[in-house]
Each structure stands twice: as structure tokens, then as C-alpha cells.
Amino acid sequence: MLKSLVGRRLASQLLKGCAAPVRHASESAGRVNPFAGSEEPPKKFVNPFGQPSTETFTEPVVTESKEEREKRLKVLQLEADIAHQEGRRVPALEFFQDHHWEHVLTLPSRSARIKYFAFLWQIEMKKQSEQRKKVLKAEETERRVAEIKKEREENTHIIYGLGHTSMFLRIYDTTINHWQNNRLTRAMQFAPKMVLDCSYDEHMNNREASYAAKQLMYCFAENRQNDEPFDLHYCNAHMAGRCMQNLKRFIPPMLNPEFPINIHEKCFTELFPKKNLVYLTPHCREDLVTYDPDDIYIVGAMVDTVNNEPLSLAKAKRMGLRMARLPLDRYLQWGSGSGKSLTLNQMINIMLDLKKTNDWDTALKHVPRRKVVEWDEQRRNEKDRWAVGTRARKLNVRIDHLLDYEEDRRKVSSFATPKKVRQRTEGMEFKLDTWATGKQQKTQRQN
Amino acid sequence: MYSLRLLRKLRGVPPTNGLRELASQHKRRPQLGALSSDRLEELRTSFVSGRHELSASDWQEVRQSLLKSYKHISEHNVDAVILGVCSGPGQLSLAKNYVEFLRSRGSEPNAASLGRLLRIYNAAYHERLLSDEEQVEVWKICESLHKDHETLDATSCENIIHGLVTTKDHWRRAPALLEMMKVTSSPSIAAYSAISEKAFTEEALDKQEDPLSWRLLEEMALERKPPKCEVYLALINRLAKEPALVSAQLDRLLNFLERHEILVSRRVAERLLELAQQLPKSLHVSDTLLIAPGKCQSCQQHFQPVAISDEQFRMLSESFLERVLIRSDVFQRSTPKEVASFKKFVDRTAPYDCVIDGLNVAYSTGTKKSPKQLAKLVATVVSHFREQNKRVLVLGREHMRNWCKQSMHYVQSNASLFLTNNLSHDDPFLLYATLKSGSDTDFFSRDLMRSHAFHLGPEMKPIFRQWQQQHQFSLVTQTKTGKLIVKEPIRHRLVAHKVTGTWHVPYCEVYTPHPSDSFEVPPNWLCLKLGEQTPQEKSKEEAH
Numbered sequence: 002m003l004k005s006l007v008g009r010r011l012a013s014q015l016l017k018g019c020a021a022p023v024r025h026a027s028e029s030a031g032r033v034n035p036f037a038g039s040e041e042p043p044k045k046f047v048n049p050f051g052q053p054s055t056e057t058f059t060e061p062v063v064t065e066s067k068e069e070r071e072k073r074l075k076v077l078q079l080e081a082d083i084a085h086q087e088g089r090r091v092p093a094l095e096f097f098q099d100h101h102w103e104h105v106l107t108l109p110s111r112s113a114r115i116k117y118f119a120f121l122w123q124i125e126m127k128k129q130s131e132q133r134k135k136v137l138k139a140e141e142t143e144r145r146v147a148e149i150k151k152e153r154e155e156n157t158h159i160i161y162g163l164g165h166t167s168m169f170l171r172i173y174d175t176t177i178n179h180w181q182n183n184r185l186t187r188a189m190q191f192a193p194k195m196v197l198d199c200s201y202d203e204h205m206n207n208r209e210a211s212y213a214a215k216q217l218m219y220c221f222a223e224n225r226q227n228d229e230p231f232d233l234h235y236c237n238a239h240m241a242g243r244c245m246q247n248l249k250r251f252i253p254p255m256l257n258p259e260f261p262i263n264i265h266e267k268c269f270t271e272l273f274p275k276k277n278l279v280y281l282t283p284h285c286r287e288d289l290v291t292y293d294p295d296d297i298y299i300v301g302a303m304v305d306t307v308n309n310e311p312l313s314l315a316k317a318k319r320m321g322l323r324m325a326r327l328p329l330d331r332y333l334q335w336g337s338g339s340g341k342s343l344t345l346n347q348m349i350n351i352m353l354d355l356k357k358t359n360d361w362d363t364a365l366k367h368v369p370r371r372k373v374v375e376w377d378e379q380r381r382n383e384k385d386r387w388a389v390g391t392r393a394r395k396l397n398v399r400i401d402h403l404l405d406y407e408e409d410r411r412k413v414s415s416f417a418t419p420k421k422v423r424q425r426t427e428g429m430e431f432k433l434d435t436w437a438t439g440k441q442q443k444t445q446r447q448n
Numbered sequence: 449m450y451s452l453r454l455l456r457k458l459r460g461v462p463p464t465n466g467l468r469e470l471a472s473q474h475k476r477r478p479q480l481g482a483l484s485s486d487r488l489e490e491l492r493t494s495f496v497s498g499r500h501e502l503s504a505s506d507w508q509e510v511r512q513s514l515l516k517s518y519k520h521i522s523e524h525n526v527d528a529v530i531l532g533v534c535s536g537p538g539q540l541s542l543a544k545n546y547v548e549f550l551r552s553r554g555s556e557p558n559a560a561s562l563g564r565l566l567r568i569y570n571a572a573y574h575e576r577l578l579s580d581e582e583q584v585e586v587w588k589i590c591e592s593l594h595k596d597h598e599t600l601d602a603t604s605c606e607n608i609i610h611g612l613v614t615t616k617d618h619w620r621r622a623p624a625l626l627e628m629m630k631v632t633s634s635p636s637i638a639a640y641s642a643i644s645e646k647a648f649t650e651e652a653l654d655k656q657e658d659p660l661s662w663r664l665l666e667e668m669a670l671e672r673k674p675p676k677c678e679v680y681l682a683l684i685n686r687l688a689k690e691p692a693l694v695s696a697q698l699d700r701l702l703n704f705l706e707r708h709e710i711l712v713s714r715r716v717a718e719r720l721l722e723l724a725q726q727l728p729k730s731l732h733v734s735d736t737l738l739i740a741p742g743k744c745q746s747c748q749q750h751f752q753p754v755a756i757s758d759e760q761f762r763m764l765s766e767s768f769l770e771r772v773l774i775r776s777d778v779f780q781r782s783t784p785k786e787v788a789s790f791k792k793f794v795d796r797t798a799p800y801d802c803v804i805d806g807l808n809v810a811y812s813t814g815t816k817k818s819p820k821q822l823a824k825l826v827a828t829v830v831s832h833f834r835e836q837n838k839r840v841l842v843l844g845r846e847h848m849r850n851w852c853k854q855s856m857h858y859v860q861s862n863a864s865l866f867l868t869n870n871l872s873h874d875d876p877f878l879l880y881a882t883l884k885s886g887s888d889t890d891f892f893s894r895d896l897m898r899s900h901a902f903h904l905g906p907e908m909k910p911i912f913r914q915w916q917q918q919h920q921f922s923l924v925t926q927t928k929t930g931k932l933i934v935k936e937p938i939r940h941r942l943v944a945h946k947v948t949g950t951w952h953v954p955y956c957e958v959y960t961p962h963p964s965d966s967f968e969v970p971p972n973w974l975c976l977k978l979g980e981q982t983p984q985e986k987s988k989e990e991a992h
Contacts, residue, residue, distance in 0.1 A: 079604075080601035080602065080603065080632060083559055085525070086525065086527075086560030087528045087563075087564070093522075111602065126519070129519075311780050314779070319779045
């Protein structure tokens with residue numbers, strides 16, 4: 002079954018020649034599905050509110066001719082040179098490469114250039130310090146090796162040692178990758194779906210686009226690593242855009258037909274029915290209360306450090322989709338560090354844990370602890386717990402189950418998990434018909 | 449950093465033109481690896497202070513110590529760093545000595561070092577006039593910097609401008625360099641100010657229609673770059689030497705301040721006072737305060753009321769909704785349906801006397817109050833206006849329906865009420881309703897409306913701000929007895945303006961390169977009366 006499905010996918014890819022693998026279920030939208038029974042032809046999902054997508058990624062008005070560009074480049078190089086001579090945070094001219102100058106020419110203002118030069122300067126300084134350290138380290142190693150050699154020569158006894166040999170079979174990265182990919186293909190058939198909406202390219206600058214691509218890569222990786230991955234779909238992915246180009250750099254086999262990633266140029270409203278879609282956006286008012294596996298959750302793939310307009314809200318409103326936000330305020334006390342934005346991979350991890358446990362506290366453990374107010378206190382508590390845990394391990398006593406119920410504030414015993422207060426009074430409610438009848442009701446022993 | 453600010457601090461000279469010299473300085477964060485000021489101080493005291501020249505071996509020692517102790521100083525940088533340290537006006541000879549030392553070793557100082565040298569010449573020029581040989585030297589350096597490259601970058605241009613303005617013959621080439629600066633960046637305040645200052649000192653101000661200095665000042669002001677104090681001081685010093693120009697030039701200056709809403713600094717105000725004492729016939733200036741709303745203490749006249757013309761008001765109201773609420777995507781702030789229904793509502797129930805921002809008013813005494821208290825506050829404000837028999841519109845959001853029924857019922861029966869979606873921005877609706885009602889309607893909110901002012905664009909922003917100043921009431925607080933303390937709008941103008949021949953000019957304490965929008969009344973004012981004008985100028989003014 003699996004083979005034939007995979008075969009069908011491959012064949013369709015070869016026929017289409019395009020790079021976007023489409024799932025089996027949505028492929029059948031056009032054809033007759035031999036596996037399904039007699040049902041009405043599946044509806045075609047069209048997006049009536051879809052914005053007309055730009056054909057090519059248009060740069061801001063490029064009207065200067067080649068000579069003007071050359072002239073400008075020369076002046077900017079002179080600017081960098083003079084700034085370096087003055088001792089400002091600009092690297093030497095030899096450090097710059099062609100793609101650096103390409104980027105410099107697109108920057109809009111002098112202060113943007115200053116910041117970019119400062120960034121390159123930091124890289125140059127780091128490289129220089131690394132080289133210095135390398136030289137020192139090389140000397141160290143030489144010295145160490147010479148010492149050992151000397152010892153060995155002086156030593157008259159036999160020297161034992163395994164070197165780098167081992168009796169265990171080495172597990173390579175590719176083995177793990179294949180195993181995880183297999184899990185992903187199974188997830189594509191059976192698991193709930195999740196959409197990453199990549200249509201925000203125009204609203205991000207270059208840096209943000211590359212950060213977004215990195216986070217998308219992490220989403221894919223962490224989804225794959227999980228025991229029960231989602232069926233992840235990257236929708237509205239404009240392949241010529243910066244975000245997707247960067248993603249291609251991070252995941253080179255992305256467009257290969259056999260690679261288990263779903264990338265669509267189409268919108269998610271064309272792939273999935275609208276009534277199942279829920280857009281997760283931080284700008285709306287309704288909290289997500291429970292996880293519904295039939296719903297398809299959409300996360301906007303945007304890094305919004307510069308732009309703080311409610312773009313995802315506007316998009317969801319325009320398409321008439323349901324909206325929700327994570328109930329961060331209800332379960333976490335937000336501290337003053339770095340605002341309430343979460344990265345994409347943190348979102349995916351939260352949704353994965355939510356799917357698995359349906360418990361917000363465990364799911365929201367993926368929010369970085371520095372943003373939560375009790376960071377210092379919790380760290381201290383966790384350190385104490387860690388100490389207790391190590392002692393317990395030394396004495397061979399299990400205490401994990403006890404520590405988890407600390408909040409219950411009941412006396413814990415080492416042999417049974419404490420019940421919550423309500424549970425204890427089960428069987429003790431007042432029943433009028435059997436009261437004072439003398440008959441004993443056998444209560445079921447619960448464990 | 450090797451910033452002139454730090455170095456000036458070290459010289460012990462009080463900052464000559466306010467605390468901020470370079471425009472971009474307020475953005476610079478403390479940088480890792482940069483020389484901190486105490487190290488510079490160390491360097492300065494050990495090698496540089498009070499000396500006019502050092503021997504070759506001393507210079508070599510200084511160089512080596514710098515190269516060794518700081519990782520980011522290399523052969524390329526060290527010259528400019530050293531010249532940056534000796535940047536005081538009294539250290540010109542020391543700097544020249546260093547350059548000679550470099551030349552004697554066979555290496556030509558690089559472009560950045562020469563630029564720094566020009567800056568030192570400029571600093572010396574502000575203390576004393578440069579001698580002829582020095583001017584020739586400066587010109588030679590400028591030439592050499594210019595000949596290598598066709599178009600120079602912004603920093604070099606600025607350095608050359610600073611060098612050229614020290615000379616008598618060559619400063620007129622400076623504006624061409626300003627144009628060259630515009631290729632890579634917007635010219636800095638320092639560059640503009642240097643040329644304007646020189647132009648004010650040298651130019652024939654009354655002969656031409658549009659002298660260079662005024663042209664540059666206009667350009668600066670249009671770019672929101674306030675000219676430095678030195679520029680005004682140079683003009684005033686020129687007027688002190690040529691009293692015939694006083695009335696025309698001062699008139700022009702005051703009109704300039706009025707048009708661009710610029711506040712001068714205390715130094716300039718004091719200099720004006722001195723000028724008036726020097727020329728009692730043509731100028732009369734006194735330092736004054738405001739007593740009562742809008743009344744000058746010394747001349748007892750009332751300030752001009754701030755009002756925008758009908759034409760401006762019409763432009764504002766027409767472009768408002770488009771620019772602020774809809775912008776590029778109406779869904780970001782509201783929905784098309786809501787905008788349409790609000791427009792209909794306003795058409796039906798207009799005109800009003802006052803439009804109240806319900807949520808802003810409700811939360812003005814604190815955000816943690818209960819809905820009952822919030823609703824009560826809104827009702828109190830409505831009743832305040834009802835007592836004065838005014839028609840009001842209250843704007844809010846859908847969740848206000850769930851507040852205390854009694855208060856909301858009162859509000860609904862005594863005022864018009866419009867509730868927007870919980871996700872929409874209600875401020876643009878507020879301003880739209882006020883504008884639509886007519887030019888007499890006020891609005892009630894504590895919000896400063898900064899984002900809306902920004903989105904209107906640079907042409908409409910001053911008009912909006914004037915209209916806002918005249919029409920915005922804000923709730924200060926509610927006393928224990930339930931009485932409301934309301935801040936009335938300031939009905940008089942807050943910039944330099946003329947009232948029946950007497951100018952009133954506000955001034956601030958120190959010069960800032962980036963003045964923010966102020967909503968407060970400036971505390972210090974100058975009351976200025978220009979003396980008898982010559983009949984020529986009077987008729988020229990009447991002809992305008």
C-alpha cells in the first residue's frame with residue numbers, strides 16, 4: 002500500500018515536472034479515486050479572497066543604469082574605506098565580497114549601511130580572534146603530542162589502549178534521517194495537518210526573511226524528530242522569493258520528489274476546506290481552549306521585529322477564517338524580557354505537545370523560560386530538585402512521581418500516588434435511598 | 449569612540465554648542481573595543497597635553513603603544529586615531545607636527561587623517577582667524593583629497609567643507625560639495641550649519657534676492673534638521689556689525705522660525721538681548737513669561753489664536769479616512785462593512801459639539817478599575833457635557849455592552865453611541881467623526897495621536913497638529929467629590945509669531961538635533977519689537 006502510494010506520487014511528479022509534491026488525497030480532486038466508494042465528486046477549494054500573487058519578486062524601483070550603479074558602488078567603497086581608516090566599526094576593504102556589496106547597494110540609508118558594516122566588522126573581529134586562538138591551540142597540541150611521544154619512548158612497559166576502536170556499530174546521521182523520514186511519510190497519510198503560511202515575503206526585510214527561513218527549517222526538523230509528527234504544509238510558498246531561496250539553502254533536497262516535505266505555491270484555502278481552518282494570530286481576542294484534531298491550524302511564517310501591523314489578523318479577517326491565539330496570559334506570567342513573540346519552531350513544538358497531551362502546561366514548557374517571570378525562582382527550585390534527584394538515584398529510590406504532585410499539598414507516601422481531594426470523597430456522598438437501610442454498597446476499588 | 453563629543457569633554461572646555469555635536473550620535477551605543485574616555489584621557493595627559501610638538505621617537509612610542517594595546521587599531525587606523533585625540537583648537541601645531549613626522553618617515557597620511565586635520569583647522573578657526581599660510585595649507589589639503597576620486601563619500605565631503613569654510617577665498621566651493629554629499633546620504637546638520645554660518649558672515653545679504661545662507665536654511669528646515677546655534681549667532685554677530693540690515697534680516701529670521709516651528713536655544717536668545725541693548729533704536733527685546741492663558745507679561749498683549757483655514761480643514765477631513773484608517777489594507781484596523789456603517793451613522797446623527805473616546809476616558813483614572821467604575825466615568829463625562837447642553841457622540845467597542853447597564857443606558861439616552869468591533873482601532877473613527885462634524889467640534893481623549901499624525905504625511909501633519917491643539921480636551925482626573933478636572937485645549941499659538949507688530953519668540957534651554965513633538969507650552973518667551981522701518985522696506989512689505 003505504502004509503496005504504491007509512493008510510486009503514484011513519484012510518477013505524478015515526473016509527469017508534472019514541477020517541484021511541489023501534492024498529497025494523494027488532494028490529487029484525487031481532479032481524478033476519479035479508485036479507492037473511495039461512490040461519493041459525490043470532491044469540491045474544488047477556490048480562494049475567492051486570494052490576493053493576486055506577484056509574478057516575480059519585484060525589487061523596489063530599479064531605475065538606475067549600469068554606470069550610475071558602478072559609480073555608486075565606487076563611492077560606497079570609498080565610504081567604507083575612509084570609515085575604516087578613521088577607526089570606525091567597518092572591516093577592511095579586503096574583507097568585503099561581491100555579495101556583501103550587492104547587499105550594501107540595496108540598503109536605503111546611511112544609518113542602515115553603518116549598521117551593516119558594524120555587523121561585518123564583528124564577523125571580521127571574530128574571525129581574527131579565532132585565528133589567533135587557533136595558532137595558540139596548534140602550539141599547545143604540538144607541545145602535548147611531543148610530551149606524550151617522549152613518555153612513550155621512555156616507558157619500557159607495554160602500553161594498553163583501544164585507540165578509537167569500539168565494539169559498537171556506528172549509527173550514522175543518514176540512518177536516523179531515513180528512519181525519521183519514514184515516520185513523516187506515515188504522518189502524511191494519517192496525522193492531523195498543520196499549515197505554515199509563507200506569504201509574508203514583502204513585509205519582511207532581508208534579515209527577517211533569512212531568519213524566517215531558518216525557523217521554517219527548524220519547524221521541519223523538530224516536527225520530524227517528534228514521536229507523532231504533524232503533516233506539515235508550507236502554503237503560499239513563492240519559490241523565487243527570498244524566504245524560499247534561503248530555505249532551499251538550509252534544506253537542499255527540499256524540492257526532490259522523494260523528500261517528505263509539502264511545499265505548495267497555492268493558498269491553503271484551495272487545499273483544505275475553509276470550515277476546518279483556524280488561523281493562529283496573536284492579535285485576536287479569542288483564546289484557543291482545546292485542541293481539535295479535525296481542525297487545520299495555520300501559523301503565519303513571518304518574523305515581525307520591524308513590522309508590527311496585524312497582518313495575519315487582516316488576512317484571516319479578509320478570508321473569513323476562524324481565528325485564535327494561544328492562551329499565554331492564562332497559563333504563564335509574562336515577565337519583562339523580550340516581549341510575547343514566539344518563534345515558528347516554538348509554535349510547532351507547542352502544538353505537537355498539545356496534540357499529544359492536551360495539557361497546556363506541558364505544551365507551554367516550550368516557551369523560553371527567560372520570558373516568564375518566575376525564571377529565577379524556578380531555576381532555583383529546579384536546581385534544588387536536581388540535587389534531591391541525584392541523591393535519590395544514589396540511594397536507588399524512585400521519587401519522580403512524588404515531585405510531580407508537590408502542588409497537591411497532600412501527604413505523599415512512597416507507595417501510592419496521592420489522589421486529588423475530590424477523588425478521595427468518592428463513595429462518600431449522601432445517598433438518601435440507601436441511608437440507614439443497613440445494606441452495604443460495594444464500592445469499586447479504584448487505583 | 450573617537451567622537452568629538454568625548455574629546456571636547458576631555459579638553460575641559462565647556463561644550464560650545466550644546467551637548468550634541470554630531471547628528472547621529474544619539475543613536476550610537478557604547479561600542480565594544482572602542483577606546484573609553486578614561487583611556488583617551490590617559491593618552492592625552494601622558495603624551496599630548498600642553499605640548500606643541502613631540503620628537504620622532506615619542507610619536508613612535510605613542511603609535512606602538514596604541515597598536516599593541518587595542519586589537520582593532522591597525523596600521524590603517526592609528527594615524528586618524530591620534531589626530532582625533534589632538535582635536536582641540538590649541539593643538540593645531542601638535543597635529544601638524546604629527547603629519548610632518550609621518551611625511552618624514554616616507555608615508556603620506558591617508559585620507560581620513562587629512563580629514564581629521566581639516567577638522568582641527570576648523571576648530572582653531574572658531575577661536576581665531578587663520579593666517580594666510582594656514583589658509584593656503586588648508587586649500588592644498590582640500591585639493592589633494594578631491595583629486596583622487598571624482599565623487600567623494602559623505603564623511604570626506606563634510607571634512608572638506610569644514611576645511612573650506614575656514615578660508616576666505618575658497619568657501620564658495622562648499623555648496624558643490626554639499627550636492628556631492630547628497631549622492632550617498634542626506635547631508636548632516638554640521639555640514640549645512642558650517643556653510644550657512646560662513647555665508648552669513650561673508651555674504652552680501654541685502655544685495656541678492658535669495659542668498660545662499662537662507663536657501664540652505666530652508667533646505668535644512670524642510671528636512672526636519674534644526675540649524676545649530678552657531679548659525680543664528682553668526683547672523684546676529686553680522687547684524688551687530690552692520691546695523692542697517694537689522695530689520696530686514698531679523699524679520700526674515702523670525703518668519704523662518706514661525707514657518708518651520710523651530711525653537712531657538714537660550715544662547716541665541718541671550719545674544720539677541722545683547723544685540724538689542726547695543727542697538728536700542730532699531731530693536732527692543734525683553735525676556736518674558738506667559739501670564740494667564742496666552743498673555744505676554746511685558747507687553748500685555750494676547751497671543752494669536754491657533755486656527756487653521758477652511759481650505760486646510762477641508763483638505764484634512766477629506767484625506768483623513770483614506771490615509772489613516774484605510775491605508776494599504778483596511779482589514780488591519782477595521783472592516784469595510786464597519787467603515788461603511790460608521791459613515792452612514794455619522795451622516796445621520798451629525799453635527800456634534802464634542803466626540804468622546806469612550807475607552808480612553810474610562811481608563812484615564814486607572815486600568816484596573818471594575819467595569820462599573822469605568823462605565824460610571826464615561827457617564828460622568830457625558831453628563832458634564834449635557835449640563836452645558838451639548839450634543840455628544842461616544843465611541844467605544846462591543847465589549848462595553850457588557851458594562852454596567854445603568855450607566856450605559858444613561859449614555860445611550862443622553863448621547864449618540866457607536867460601538868466598533870473588538871478588534872478594530874477606534875481612534876481613527878473618533879477623529880473622522882470630529883472632522884466631519886465641522887471645524888467647531890472638539891474631541892475628548894488623552895491620546896496624543898502620534899501614529900495618526902505620522903500616517904497623514906509630512907504636508908498634513910502640521911495642519912493636523914494645529915487642529916489637534918485647538919480642539920483636544922483631555923480628562924486630567926476626577927476628584928473625590930465626583931467633579932471632573934478637564935484640561936482645555938490651548939487656544940493660542942506655541943511658535944514664534946507676530947501680534948500687531950510685536951514678535952513673541954519661544955526658546956528652549958539647549959539645542960537638540962531631534963526635537964520631539966511637544967504638547968506643552970514653552971515656558972520662556974522673548975518679546976521682540978523691531979524698530980522704525982525705513983519707508984522703502986515698509987512699502988515693500990505692503991506690496992506683498
